Amino acid sequence: MEFLNPLREQLQSMWLSLVQVLPLLTIALLVVLITGILSRVFVGALLRSLARSGLRPALQSLFATLLKVTIWLVGLLIATTVVFPSLTPAKMLTALGLGSVAIGFAFKDIFENFFAGVLIMLRKAMRIGDFIQCQDLMGKVEHIALRETYLRQTDGQLLIVPNRLLFQNPVHVITDRDLRRYEIIVGIAYSEDVETARGIILQAVEGLPLVNSAQPVEVYAREFGSSSIDFTVRWWGKSAPLDRHQSRDQVVQAIKAALDKAGVEIPFPYRTLTFKAPVPVQTESSDAAPQ
Structure with a gap:
C-alpha cells in the first residue's frame, strides 16, 4: 500500500503543525477569555458610573457599546497575532484598508443604521418613554x-424600526412636553346668537378635570359652514395618546350637554332637492274605503 505513503506523510505533517501551534491556540483562547472578562468588568463599571451621573439611558447604552466593541477589537487583534506571528497589526490594518471599499458596499445598510443610531442617541429630542410618530409609524x-x-x-x-428611517425623516416627538394643545370644531345653527353660544362653550370647557387650568381655553368663530356657524375650540391637556382621547371625550360631552341645556341647536346638514319639472304628489284620503 505504497500509494498511501504520501497521504500518511501529509497527515503526519499536519499533525506536527497542529501540535506546534497548539500552545499558541491555547494562549489565544486565554486572551479571548480575558477579553470577555475585562469587557464585563469595564462595561459594568462604566454603566454604574454613568447611572450616577444622570446621563440619558440612550447615551449610557451608546458609551457602553462603544467601550465593549473597542475592548473586543483589541482582544481579537492580540489573539490573532498570537496564533499568526507573521500577521502584524500593521498588515491587518492594511488588509482592512484595502477591503474597506468592498466591505462598505456590502454592508452599506448596516453602516447607515449604525451611524444613524449613534447620532440619534446623541440627540436630546427623543428619549426612552417618548411617544413618537415618523411617517405612518407611531409608538x-x-x-x-x-x-x-x-x-x-x-x-x-x-x-x-431601522435607525436610518428615523434619522432621514421628520420625527414628531408627541410627548416632548407634558402638555399639548387640542382643538375640535363645534357648529351652531344660523338662528342662534354667536356670543351667547361662545360663552356657553367656554363655560362648559373651563374647569374640566382633564383640561389644564393654567392655560386659557379659546373659542373662536371659525367660518360660515354649509349648515352652521362653526367654532374652533382649543384647550390644553396632557400629551400622551390615552390622555388625548380622554380629554377630547370629556370636552365633547361637556359642550353637547351645555348646548342642549341652554336650548342652542347643533344642526345637522340640510339638503334641498330641486327638480326641472314639477313632481306630481298623490295623496290618499284618510276616509278611503279599505280594499
Whole structure:
C-alpha cells in the first residue's frame, strides 16, 4: 500500500503543525477569555458610573457599546497575532484598508443604521418613554440600539424600526412636553346668537378635570359652514395618546350637554332637492274605503 505513503506523510505533517501551534491556540483562547472578562468588568463599571451621573439611558447604552466593541477589537487583534506571528497589526490594518471599499458596499445598510443610531442617541429630542410618530409609524420608544429602535404601538404590538428611517425623516416627538394643545370644531345653527353660544362653550370647557387650568381655553368663530356657524375650540391637556382621547371625550360631552341645556341647536346638514319639472304628489284620503 505504497500509494498511501504520501497521504500518511501529509497527515503526519499536519499533525506536527497542529501540535506546534497548539500552545499558541491555547494562549489565544486565554486572551479571548480575558477579553470577555475585562469587557464585563469595564462595561459594568462604566454603566454604574454613568447611572450616577444622570446621563440619558440612550447615551449610557451608546458609551457602553462603544467601550465593549473597542475592548473586543483589541482582544481579537492580540489573539490573532498570537496564533499568526507573521500577521502584524500593521498588515491587518492594511488588509482592512484595502477591503474597506468592498466591505462598505456590502454592508452599506448596516453602516447607515449604525451611524444613524449613534447620532440619534446623541440627540436630546427623543428619549426612552417618548411617544413618537415618523411617517405612518407611531409608538412609545422602549429601546434605542445601534441599528434599530424598538417602538411599542398603542395596540401593544412591538415595532422594530431601522435607525436610518428615523434619522432621514421628520420625527414628531408627541410627548416632548407634558402638555399639548387640542382643538375640535363645534357648529351652531344660523338662528342662534354667536356670543351667547361662545360663552356657553367656554363655560362648559373651563374647569374640566382633564383640561389644564393654567392655560386659557379659546373659542373662536371659525367660518360660515354649509349648515352652521362653526367654532374652533382649543384647550390644553396632557400629551400622551390615552390622555388625548380622554380629554377630547370629556370636552365633547361637556359642550353637547351645555348646548342642549341652554336650548342652542347643533344642526345637522340640510339638503334641498330641486327638480326641472314639477313632481306630481298623490295623496290618499284618510276616509278611503279599505280594499
